[in-house]
Amino acid sequence: MKRRLFDHSELIELCEVPGVSGREERVREKISVMLGVEKSKLQTDKIGNLIFEKEGLANEKEVLLMAHMDEIGFYVSSLRSDGKLEVKNVGGIIEETLPGSFVQVFTKTGVVDGVIGAVPPHLKADGVAFEKVVDVGAKNRDELVELGIDVMDFVVFRKTFALLNNDYLAMRSLDDRFGCFTLIEVSRGVNPRSKVVFAWTVQEEVGLRGAKALASIYNPDLAIAIDSFACCSKQNAHIELGKGPVIRAFDNSSISNYEVAKFIVSLANKEGIPIQIGTTGGATDASVFVEKGVPMIALSVPVRYLHSQVEMINLNDLENLIKLLTKFLEVF
Template sequence: MSLFELLKRLSEAPGVSGFEYSVSNIIRDELKNHVNSIQTDKLGNLICVKEGLKEKPTLMIAAHMDEIGLIVKHVDEKGFLRFAKLGGISDHLLLGSRVAIHTRKGIVYGVIGCKPIHLMREEERKQLVPYDKMFIDIGAKSREEAEEFGVRVGDPITLERNLIQLKNNLVCGKAFDDRVGCAILIEVLKNSKPKSRVYGVFTVQEEVGLRGATVSAFSLNPDVGIAIDVTTSADHPEVSEHESPVKVGLGPAILVADGRRDSLAGGLISNINLRNKLIELAERLKIPYQVEVAEGGTTDATAIHLTQKGIPSCVLSIPTRYVHSFSEVLSLKDAENLVKLLTAFVEEEFSP
């Protein structure tokens, strides 16, 4: 399967935080003949071990399986659903979206509605509709009927978006954050001959607070940690270059530091040796790359580097437009280049 096909399959699979099993099944299937062992831990992290020529230093590479989405909060007597959000979602991206509710009886489709514009007062029209003024219409006539269709409080909800191709090797789809990371990690585990043991960890519940990475890093206690994720690239109208210097198509980004917007608190400052080794490798192999300081978010590497006695960690990411929308855009070339870079890294000697 090509990287494009793999990404399409992973992107279109449902898996909001805490409900990652469909994604986990695809990955297990892809890797079962390519790694030494695969197991699922108590939180649902999929841990794939690929042995190298020696045991140490061990390397944990994390990519999260979960995507942002919704969860059923209430079913009213007329059969309309209210929902809570799982992960950081701007409310205005939801209206009019088609959704899939994953029930015990299979998928039930719905659409997100609100009071129509024709019935809004002048001031109402100017305001964004908050998500708690929205609802999901599945076509049911009553609460009882919705329940008969299988819908229950707590059912996970994904937005319906197929992957499409744009020009110049760009693709657009949902959940590239972080299914592109999953696709890259699958390729690296499949095609590399590691120097020492690699733990490929497909984590759960990243979008709600790095939960899967926290427990898996603690139990594996690796010598080195790397997270693969997406990073914001706003190389488009309405954003100036200094606000978002990383660009789509110019190579994967090697992270120096990330965290909250005002202080870089709550994030990661990459281990300097590890970061320099990755840069040196990219230079030597003539793989294009970008170096970044990312304000306004963080990744699984933050949880990894603070576990046990502290673990040297770094982030490699794919520049992505419209992150945390349901139509993210990235370059397949960047993804291929990250596969190359990471494959070379696991095949070389590195001591933290």
């Protein structure tokens, strides 16, 4: 098996930490520990972004580098009299993947296992329809209260992972924990030319809220988002797992700076790092800085089955992204 520059078990551990939009505190704490720096060097702003500033050799410019901590999931919106939990989607849930899912409810006192059930074919003929509720085995509302469950508790899919054919990791919340992991790895080893602000952001999945808060404080020379690239569509048939990191040339919210993109492609070619260029939908944290007149670029790895319970990346792509970003920060 190939020896990589990073330990993928650390990425798995980071993905396992629950943290829907607005409840990223566990992820923030995990990242703080993984960084291995003095707590005094870390900042947490009022909305919950985690910030680590690293001085450069020249400090002529400032680069803001972002990845979001939050994941899709649910909030408990109601405790029903029949013991079921009504839930509200957080982020872009793929509704057709919900039936037959294992979930976990995070309460003030602990974790409660549950399921989102499915309608068996035996009952569909009788007109029984799927209902998006969480079943934790409670008979009534009183039992839900006894379990410590309350409105505004959050729910995530129960996490598991698979390492496929040595190179492919499939797991829930790779979006965007692979980006968070990239920032951790880069911050550990890079000697940047410019000052770099590493920011692990909150509430990206519900409107780039954390990045918008950062935009009220920082006015960098370049904003970079490390986020997912949904591959394997007709639009992006040329983008494949295993063929290198991806420059998101443009998406629904922004256009990556042409000169910076060209420079990154030239740098990748010089260093022998494979690189891909594609377009996609969605938005990234870096897009909010365009309105401030800040050039941006979005970097990623191809992700198969994005926003599902089995998101998949190629670990070689991730390694090459870490290499490329490190080289870029050393010369920009």
